[in-house]
């Protein structure tokens with residue numbers, strides 16, 4: 224589903240004398256359709272940068288990214304935009320991917336309204352939203368609330384519902400439960416596992432917590448100082 | 461001997477929808493030299509309990525009960541005596557260093573100011589002592605770090621500054637509120653080690669939602685749910701042989717213990733569930749649990765549980 228060859232990213236730092244700091248160095252891996260690859264490592268080792276590179280949210284310094292057989296490394300803005308709905312990212316703080324002025328129901332309805340799922344009538348959209356709200360374990364009473372009126376765990380459910388509305392094939396989940404309590408974390412991770420299975424999603428799951436990654440992934444890539452030092456099956460120890 | 465003896469503490473906030481019962485009839489003992497962990501989900505009342513002890517809540521808050529510290533009821537102290545106690549004997553290391561540190565003051569100056577206020581030292585002595593404190597929390601280059609602003613430090617370094625500030629006046633009792641929140645595993649273990657070292661001969665109340673952290677440093681753990689304590693025992697017993705279904709659920713939701721969630725969500729603190737507050741989420745709930753509020757009972761020496769199965 225996704226292949227990465229020799230990916231590199233250097234960030235410039237300093238205003239006058241530009242120095243380039245390598246955040247990601249020579250990273251290569253592939254994720255099969257329906258597979259979850261876990262990406263673990265200490266904070267600052269480059270995990271988020273890899274995730275953003277995969278979705279072309281930032282430009283690589285060097286390397287190649289192939290999505291579903293298509294080299295997307297050099298794709299132009301407009302071409303990339305057509306691909307966007309097929310690849311989505313979940314962030315640590317759900318509030319950053321929700322519009323604070325939009326009610327929960329409107330946020331989930333937006334992908335349908337924008338026509339990402341073909342033409343839908345108003346009542347069809349309402350039904351879809353209702354169904355998604357149920358799937359992610361929210362109540363109908365949440366639909367008319369704003370993100371600030373919900374807890375972090377509930378907002379992460381909203382993000383998941385919205386992503387299901389977009390119906391992507393590939394998801395990068397970047398520490399999606401790092402800001403949540405363990406009990407809520409367990410609920411959200413179980414939900415992600417179920418959704419992945421039911422919707423046949425392919426996923427890159429990023430976390431600094433090896434235990435969490437073990438539960439979530441088929442294979443685990445260990446990252447250290449910008450490099451992937453080992454890829455192994457999550458069943459091995 | 462009990463250093464801190466909290467008796468039937470209730471802390472409530474008025475709100476549009478009614479009183480928020482953040483701490484509801486809590487009894488808690490901390491012995492001299494003891495480290496007690498207070499764990500529970502976000503919003504269950506841990507911070508409010510800590511803030512009630514140091515009396516740092518807004519004036520509209522209603523606080524009832526007794527908080528005896530060395531035999532004196534803190535809640536009866538005059539504000540002036542309270543300020544003295546806060547500086548010299550009880551220190552609270554506040555949650556979230558990003559918002560608790562003053563962003564426009566160098567960290568060394570912030571610590572020196574606290575020292576001057578509470579210990580009456582001169583400016584130069586206070587500055588020197590501030591640098592000593594930063595050294596004691598193992599900042600890489602204390603003299604240089606003292607000259608930096610909070611935003612120039614990493615999360616782990618900011619937490620060390622918070623701890624240095626808390627320890628600056630050599631308190632006897634330390635309340636640390638979520639000192640490892642948001643830190644990666646390596647930094648977290650370093651902070652735990654630092655706190656262990658700093659509280660070697662002191663008493664501590666460590667507030668955390670991280671059971672691993674509480675287990676690795678505390679002698680005892682108290683489990684809080686919806687404003688109440690549900691279980692209290694030695695750390696080993698809480699981790700290896702928890703009695704309350706909530707504590708069991710909490711432990712089983714850890715990734716290392718199976719990642720099995722407790723169904724449902726934390727209840728409202730304005731009108732909490734009838735009977736046992738945990739009953740709507742409890743796999744063992746009976747009619748009694750819905751009707752009757754359980755009392756805390758001792759099931760073994762030093763092991764207290766609030767659950768009808770033990771009555």
Ligand SMILES: Nc1ncnc2c1ncn2[C@@H]1O[C@H](COP(=O)(O)OP(=O)(O)O)[C@@H](O)[C@H]1O
Pocket residue numbers: 234235246264265266267268269270271272273
């Ligand atoms: N936009 C950016 N500009 C400059 N440096 C960055 C930027 N994003 C990340 N970095 C740096 O790249 C390194 C890797 O960061 P990141 O990918 O966020 O790590 P992780 O997600 O593993 O914690 C860090 O040293 C970070 O400071």
Ligand SMILES: Nc1ncnc2c1ncn2[C@@H]1O[C@H](COP(=O)(O)OP(=O)(O)O)[C@@H](O)[C@H]1O
Pocket residue numbers: 473474475480482500501502503504505506507508509518729
């Ligand atoms: N100043 C306040 N006014 C009203 N409600 C408050 C105030 N401070 C805390 N609360 C409420 O009290 C409850 C307990 O909060 P807190 O002690 O901060 O929880 P914890 O530290 O366990 O996460 C929460 O429901 C919170 O919303």
Ligand SMILES: [Mg+2]
Pocket residue numbers: 267270271272397
């Ligand atoms: Mg990251």
Ligand SMILES: [Mg+2]
Pocket residue numbers: 506507508555637638
């Ligand atoms: Mg708190």
